[in-house]
Amino acid sequence: MRQPTDDTAVPGLAAPGLAAPGRTEPGPAGPGASGTWMTPEAYGASRAALWTGAVVLVTDADGRVLVQSVDYRTDRLLPGGAVDAGESPSAAAAREVREELGVEGRYPRGLAVDWIPRGAPGFPPAMRFPGEVLYVYDGGTWTPDRIDAVRLPSQEITGIQFAEPADLPALMDPGDARRTLSALRARIAGCGTALLEDGRPTAPMALDRLGVLRTRRTPQHGTWHPGPVPARHPVRDRRGWLFAPDGRVLLLIARATGAAHLPPPDAGPTAGAAPLGHRLTGNGAHVRTAARLTGLAPAADPAYARLLATPEQVRELSDWGPAGERELAAVHAARTRLSLPAPARIPPSELPGEAVRW
Template structure:
């Protein structure tokens, strides 16, 4: 009979193949798989099932002889009636044996659970969902901030960690009980854990009417590499673009508002602001102006005199930044205008890359 060295045995000792197999089996974990799917507003697809009170992402147990990716594709077909393959991983979670409060009779040994990216679904894909006769009662798309209310704590942590990993674009993340081993700035500030700013107003290119005056003036501020400045509230993780509310000292000039607010909120210096367009509030009828500008520099962080918040500053591609807001279908038109302005400013299109947190002393040419 052949022998196999034991991984934890002292030098010079060995196990038989049978003993080694039994040793490894004694430490075996379950294997699970799930798929993160969003709609075009960035809401997450969850399933209401008939066998537990909390909701789940599509997925389930990996069958014998099946890879986690194959299991994910099978579960999508069984649970949603959808035929597709998954090729991009978002997270691998080690779920400890004592984290689920499973009944003793289950003998839950712990689980390795893979989360795959199911992509962003359009209305046609959503309409094609066909639920099975049993288990899945219904599906819905919900705001990321609602996941902790609808899912078990571990499932919600895992889903949010996977969603942040997808936005961050640094590749799959390793989790323990849903929490990342190496948290990013999105994890550290619990971004998406609070409701995203919501403005479901039509996008209109060009100048806004002179009356009523604008309610807000915001800017897509481009670093030299084509990414834009986003400000995060360190308490809530809520994202904003640089800009703010007109004040009397601005004398009705929106560019003056923009330059002043960018300096107050982020100690940011802007050059060559270009008006992109606006959205108009459906109740007040006041416009919210959008500009693009070159980000010339950043000073040390300091509290915004209007709110007292010292924002965390990050660079993100425009597409990554848009996922931090819930602006609805008009987002696509606004992003088109953003990239037209970027080209006019002579700034390259940013490559897909991880978010960058900006320290107090920042040389924008090196990020």
């Protein structure tokens, strides 16, 4: 930060990095010395003034994001709003959800902190928008009962909907959509609170770099069956839950679309392969096997990135409906059978293009 020079130096008052404003003892240069000493008024005037806001990201069991319609603009918003004077951001988040949706809750976990620059579009000049620091909190996954408990106020909030993540750019202001998708990726990754600038991560993860969730997930809302596929049902695809030694599984991401796919069962040399079951949908059966990967050949198709992710992350990047939970339980049973550990939720990591051996 550029600091003005005060040659009349007030003892004990210094710029950040020298001494905290308000200290009474002389600084390192001594009373009356020239340097970057500042009066309290000058120091206060030099600090940036920003608004502060707080919003809450809520999903349903299918991974769709709760957005609300309001009576003062056409685009959708996350629940939330301005932080009042003297109020903490987390308290503001809880208050706004209570006022806007009639739902009580606490939201201590931050997903993202976004710096929105002065001059960002969408703010009328008369508002003299100075820029904003906006906190995004994790509202969790709401059950149908919790969703049914929503009670809208008599004005301002006119409705809610749960939107597919890829639809957010069409429903929201561009900056709001970027921020929401970045926060959602941070939640799935389990990376802690992401730092954003105008909705963009300052340290993008693999999910950010690959633009995961920017296109609609393919819905496969069928029923899960642990046994073989009945002869009357056509097999639409065969995919594998292929485990690395740390209990994570191989996941393919289409670079052109950001779509997530399980790999084919023969994506690499394996051990302990066994049928896992199948999901029946309206267009046929989707067969699943499970195995332990012993290595990977060099990447054969540059159109796909190869990631390691937890089974839960694969589930959250897919639109499998209630059948996904039963499949996930079968996956963990197979992992236990293969004597592999339960993986920690860490950000999915991209594998190199060359061969991998474990």
